[in-house]
Amino acid sequence: DTGVSQDPRHKITKRGQNVTFRCDPISEHNRLYWYRQTLGQGPEFLTYFQNEAQLEKSRLLSDRFSAERPKGSFSTLEIQRTEQGDSAMYLCASRSGLHYNEQFFGPGTRLTVL
Amino acid sequence: AQKITQTQPGMFVQEKEAVTLDCTYDTSDPSYGLFWYKQPSSGEMIFLIYQGSYDQQNATEGRYSLNFQKARKSANLVISASQLGDSAMYFCAMRESTGNQFYFGTGTSLTVIP
Numbered sequence: 001d002t003g004v005s006q007d008p009r010h011k012i013t014k015r016g017q018n019v020t021f022r023c024d025p026i027s028e029h030n031r032l033y034w035y036r037q038t039l040g041q042g043p044e045f046l047t048y049f050q051n052e053a054q055l056e057k058s059r060l061l062s063d064r065f066s067a068e069r070p071k072g073s074f075s076t077l078e079i080q081r082t083e084q085g086d087s088a089m090y091l092c093a094s095r096s097g098l099h100y101n102e103q104f105f106g107p108g109t110r111l112t113v114l
Numbered sequence: 115a116q117k118i119t120q121t122q123p124g125m126f127v128q129e130k131e132a133v134t135l136d137c138t139y140d141t142s143d144p145s146y147g148l149f150w151y152k153q154p155s156s157g158e159m160i161f162l163i164y165q166g167s168y169d170q171q172n173a174t175e176g177r178y179s180l181n182f183q184k185a186r187k188s189a190n191l192v193i194s195a196s197q198l199g200d201s202a203m204y205f206c207a208m209r210e211s212t213g214n215q216f217y218f219g220t221g222t223s224l225t226v227i228p
Contacts, residue, residue, distance in 0.1 A: 105151075107156075107158050
């Protein structure tokens with residue numbers, strides 16, 4: 001197992017464009033998380049999947065953000081009509097269903113909105 | 115109120131010395147888990163250590179130990195025999211049994227001085 005992978009690692013886009021990021025979790029992990037991290041801050045929770053079901057979503061999450069995990073394996077995070085404030089590192093993490101197991105993080109996708 | 119508070123934005127430690135990174139938390143859930151992660155300049159979040167709220171003993175993992183004081187709601191990370199490779203950001207996190215979300219602090223930047 002190669003761990004959690006994310007693609008792309010870096011994305012530069014112009015304001016107003018749509019972007020989509022992909023996360024491939026550890027294969028046996030049925031829990032998947034998306035976070036956003038800005039400079040000097042800790043990861044901020046965006047959304048959580050258990051298998052294919054999106055069970056939690058941050059109240060702070062704009063409706064321009066949408067995430068899917070159609071077959072309970074990989075997940076995508078789409079940001080529509082990007083704004084400069086969306087510039088951040090987007091982290092994906094996965095974990096097994098065992099109680100209180102730690103999350104394993106991917107390398108992140110760094111988004112820059114010009 | 116913040117769920118996780120890390121009051122030390124930056125810390126310095128001499129190589130081979132021990133260092134304590136502070137973390138306090140806020141929850142009314144009697145069952146929760148506390149986690150510490152390391153984030154080097156490369157950006158990937160690395161799990162270090164876990165402490166459950168009902169664990170009787172403080173967690174230890176190699177040179178990492180967690181000083182868990184439940185009544186004070188603190189979960190400080192102790193790194194013994196610091197190495198140059200320990201220079202990184204360190205994040206404290208918590209997950210309550212009533213939810214799936216992980217709450218992260220703002221982090222502490224640790225610099226190990228040769």
